[in-house]
Amino acid sequence: MAFNLEKSAQAFAEAKEYIPGGVNSPVRSFRGVGGTPPFIAAANGSKLYDIDGNQYIDYVQSWGPMIIGHAHPAVTEALREALVRGTSYGAPTLLETQLAKLVTQAVPSMEMVRMVNSGTEATMSVLRLARAYTKRSKIIKFAGCYHGHHDSLLVKAGSGATTLGIPDSPGVPDSIAGSTITVNYNNIQELEAVFSRVGEEIAAVIIEPVPGNMGMVLPREGYLKQVRAITEKYGSLLIFDEVMSGFRVAYGGAQSVFGIKPDLTCLGKVIGGGLPVGAYGGRRDIMEWIAPAGPVYQAGTLSGNPLAMTAGITTLTILSEMQDAYAKLSGKVETLADGLRAQAEKFGFHLQYHHIGSMFGMFFSEQPVYDYDSAKHSDVGAFNTFFHAMLEQGVYLAPSQFEAGFMSTAHTDEDIMQTVAASAYAFAKVSEYKNRK
Numbered sequence: 001m002a003f004n005l006e007k008s009a010q011a012f013a014e015a016k017e018y019i020p021g022g023v024n025s026p027v028r029s030f031r032g033v034g035g036t037p038p039f040i041a042a043a044n045g046s047k048l049y050d051i052d053g054n055q056y057i058d059y060v061q062s063w064g065p066m067i068i069g070h071a072h073p074a075v076t077e078a079l080r081e082a083l084v085r086g087t088s089y090g091a092p093t094l095l096e097t098q099l100a101k102l103v104t105q106a107v108p109s110m111e112m113v114r115m116v117n118s119g120t121e122a123t124m125s126v127l128r129l130a131r132a133y134t135k136r137s138k139i140i141k142f143a144g145c146y147h148g149h150h151d152s153l154l155v156k157a158g159s160g161a162t163t164l165g166i167p168d169s170p171g172v173p174d175s176i177a178g179s180t181i182t183v184n185y186n187n188i189q190e191l192e193a194v195f196s197r198v199g200e201e202i203a204a205v206i207i208e209p210v211p212g213n214m215g216m217v218l219p220r221e222g223y224l225k226q227v228r229a230i231t232e233k234y235g236s237l238l239i240f241d242e243v244m245s246g247f248r249v250a251y252g253g254a255q256s257v258f259g260i261k262p263d264l265t266c267l268g269k270v271i272g273g274g275l276p277v278g279a280y281g282g283r284r285d286i287m288e289w290i291a292p293a294g295p296v297y298q299a300g301t302l303s304g305n306p307l308a309m310t311a312g313i314t315t316l317t318i319l320s321e322m323q324d325a326y327a328k329l330s331g332k333v334e335t336l337a338d339g340l341r342a343q344a345e346k347f348g349f350h351l352q353y354h355h356i357g358s359m360f361g362m363f364f365s366e367q368p369v370y371d372y373d374s375a376k377h378s379d380v381g382a383f384n385t386f387f388h389a390m391l392e393q394g395v396y397l398a399p400s401q402f403e404a405g406f407m408s409t410a411h412t413d414e415d416i417m418q419t420v421a422a423s424a425y426a427f428a429k430v431s432e433y434k435n436r437k
């Protein structure tokens, strides 16, 4: 049967009547790449199934959480058991301490942790805490890093904001955006220059240690250590946004790979096992500023939700008990990158491949990509052509050049072989596209 998205197109048209743009998060709309997003009916292991009967090898993984694959039997079973005990109590449970313990054991810089419902909530709350603790107001972020969609950090933001060309959203008051200073990732001189000017006013530097929202970019050798040293020198807090990289690039996150101890860390995605969870945590002396231990207010009706805690606990337990989970994941990512590179080279393309742990990225650029500007120089038209050709072949990649790819433990060698085989067709399409240009 030829690939078609007829039912999805109808569903999308109807959704647009009731939901802005037809989606509940912009990246899902395929606006950047054009065309219809498949409406998903089910998912299992490494696969997504849409309402038109198409099957896809899924490298989006719900934008990161599904590291042990969709509908993992142990997670499904644990949720089934939890479900009959009620879905929310708004009162403390043993599960919250259990997940907090798993997180703090895996990420030792997080001496205490507060559960919230999304990565956005985590980064929003952590800034309030950092400002209260330091009694300073300014924040430094990096161009192309995305930390969710609240006002302070929706400034030169990556991910969907970049895809749609609105990295500085209307509706963010100048008075708030004005407290956020943006510098380029991987450029230590620029960060030093800002600190030498206004270092005493900087409450915190927030950084995706491995950015995954301008596409996937790697830190230069020693860069994160230098960022740590500058923040320490000026008494500013260093916040690692590991919503994406946490339990993704390694069980202990990017901070374990690069040997950095941030003051505070934000998590999300994997720790919720596919249910809505975010978390922030870090030094005990800072975390004890949070209400009711301290004066900084932050709350949530569904925070620490029993189902979400159950999915998270089960996912982290499975990951921690798997033999060499991350070595195997990164082996699969390397096999995929080697395969894609070999296919691309047949058509004379020298693309940029980045990967670490189970995260990967490929830029349609002949030049190295190390920050937002170099990412934006990649050929978006070539990516869009590649993306659609892969989708037709049953490979579901993130619908934007400015996103990362994710591997799960459920992906098989055959999935990877099929993906590489599909890329031969997709690179041929890119070649045609380039010849037409």
Ligand SMILES: NCC(=O)CCC(=O)O
Binding pocket: 025, 026, 027, 028, 063, 159, 160, 212, 213, 244, 403, 404
């Ligand atoms: N890089 C994008 C995300 O991680 C969040 C997904 C979303 O915005 O829906």
